[in-house]
Amino acid sequence: MAKKTYDLLFKLLLIGDSGVGKTCILFRFSDNHFTTTFISTIGIDFKIKTVELRGKKIKLQIWDTAGQERFHTITTSYYRGAMGIMLVYDISNEKTFDDIVKWLRNIDEHANEDVEKMILGNKCDMEEKRVVSKERGEAIAREHGIRFMETSAKSNINIDRAFSELAEAILDKSAGREADADHARIAVERRPSRAPPARACCS
Amino acid sequence: MSEAEITTNTGDSPNDLVENGLNKLVVKCKYCGSKILDKKLGKYILQEKELPLMQQDTRKEGEIQNEKVNQFYHVENMFTFDNIGFTHTVDCYKYLSCADCDAGPVGYYDMNSKHSYVALSRIEHA
Numbered sequence: 307m308a309k310k311t312y313d314l315l316f317k318l319l320l321i322g323d324s325g326v327g328k329t330c331i332l333f334r335f336s337d338n339h340f341t342t343t344f345i346s347t348i349g350i351d352f353k354i355k356t357v358e359l360r361g362k363k364i365k366l367q368i369w370d371t372a373g374q375e376r377f378h379t380i381t382t383s384y385y386r387g388a389m390g391i392m393l394v395y396d397i398s399n400e401k402t403f404d405d406i407v408k409w410l411r412n413i414d415e416h417a418n419e420d421v422e423k424m425i426l427g428n429k430c431d432m433e434e435k436r437v438v439s440k441e442r443g444e445a446i447a448r449e450h451g452i453r454f455m456e457t458s459a460k461s462n463i464n465i466d467r468a469f470s471e472l473a474e475a476i477l478d479k480s481a482g483r484e485a486d487a488d489h490a491r492i493a494v495e496r497r498p499s500r501a502p503p504a505r506a507c508c509s
Numbered sequence: 510m511s512e513a514e515i516t517t518n519t520g521d522s523p524n525d526l527v528e529n530g531l532n533k534l535v536v537k538c539k540y541c542g543s544k545i546l547d548k549k550l551g552k553y554i555l556q557e558k559e560l561p562l563m564q565q566d567t568r569k570e571g572e573i574q575n576e577k578v579n580q581f582y583h584v585e586n587m588f589t590f591d592n593i594g595f596t597h598t599v600d601c602y603k604y605l606s607c608a609d610c611d612a613g614p615v616g617y618y619d620m621n622s623k624h625s626y627v628a629l630s631r632i633e634h635a
Contacts, residue, residue, distance in 0.1 A: 311550065311589050333594075333611055343565045344573065345606045345613045348596040353608045356544075356591040365588050 313362040316476050317387050318469070319369050321409055322394035323402040324376045327428040330459035331394065332370045359474055366473060385417040390424070390472045397427045397443075397456065398435035406446060422475045424453040426468060431458040523580075526634055527553045532582050534634040536627060542635075543609035544591045551582025551627060560614055560628060561604070580629040581616065587625055 320328040333350040352369045369388075371380060393409055395402040406425060413423065427443040429435075440456055447454030453471060457464040526533055530553055536546035559575040566574060584590065592608035593615075601620045605627065606613030616627035 311547065315588060343567055344561045344563070345594075345596060345604065345611055348599060348604065350594050350606065350611070351597045351603060353594045354587060354590050354592065355608055367588075 311363070312356070312365045314477070314480070315365045315367065316389045316473055317367045317369070318390040318392065318472060319384065319388045320371065320392045320394060321380065321413070322375070322392075322426075323396075323399075323405050325399070326394045326396040326402050327459050328392075328394050329370055331392070331426075331428065331457070331465060332368060355469070357470055357473055359470065359477055362477070364473055364477070366469060368469070380412060380416070382416045385413070385421075388417055388421055389476050390422045391417065392424055392426055392468065392472065393452075394426045394428050395438070395443075396429050397438045397440075398429055398432050400437050403427075403438045403442070403446075410450060420479065422472060422479060423450075424455065424468065424472045424475070427454070427456040429458060429460070430456040430463060431461040522553050526629070532634070536582065537633045537635045538607040538610060538612055538615070539631070539633045540612045541607060541610040542633070543607050545593055545607070545615065545632060546582065546584065546590055546627065550589050551584050554581050554583045554626075555579055556581060556626075558617070558626070558628075560617065560631070563612060563614065563631065578628045578630055581626040582629065584625040584627065585623075587618065587623070590625070593625075 320331060322328055329349070332353060333346070350370065352367055355366045355368065357364050357366060369384075371384065391413060393406060393413070395406055397403075410423075413421065425443065425447045427438060427440065443456065444454050453475065455464050455468050455471070457468055459465060522530070528549075531549045532546065532551045532553065533548060535544060535548050536551065537544055556579070558578050558581070560578045562574045562576055587593075587595075594606040594608045594611060594613070595618055596604040596606065596613075598620060603618040603620065604614035605616040605618060605625060607615060613631075614628075615631040616625060618625045
């Protein structure tokens, strides 16, 4: 029998308007990387990455939307089983930032309600073309109680950190759930001894 | 990718790389050193498969150049990998690539069996 090589598995999604750099976050086109024409032509569907957090070996399965967002066809099937969502906008494109609210609504409609979210202001290497300030990004994240980070897939700024933080947030949440489950079980087990003796009240 | 006869004959496995039918060393990306598979997690098999070349000749437009590959590490569960990328599906296969630098194909994933195969010639042992 094959032994299990990890402790936890988290499915993560990249969401946002087309052109914000989701594919670049997953598939790092850049000068110093070796990118073959074959792989770039076909495109990456998903990646598996291993991170270690608090002594736990965690496998991240990270999915791209594969252009579905262009046709507004991101539905329940794409969100199924997702534990974390990276909501991406482009700091040099106002509309992609405005659409964050739309995407949050879409997530509320289709994703699991306790999915962990994080907003990424991507392309932060393009300071000269910036139209969305970092403060506005932070403000919208605060408003919705979500984590926020500015990233650059091109310059490899904060990408790995963003994924580790999202994974850590999911880990915190699942640890909370485990504790809750234990608590619930204990409560159930105790109930019979605390319950008053059964009596017929309306005989 | 063209199908070829599959043999699981491991009689003449390279001793310096394979031990008890499994990869003796860590499997890494040839180009960036990203860790793909930990030691002893891939089963060494011999099978002839055609894999697209990692570097395609761009002058030959619309034509994919392949080569025959014989030695693979067979991985049943995709989550056994440390870091790996999966391309979109082409004829019931997904191609495997380095999760850090996107070099590939380093092998393929069979959509029917859901098993992965890493080509020994496309990776580095460390």
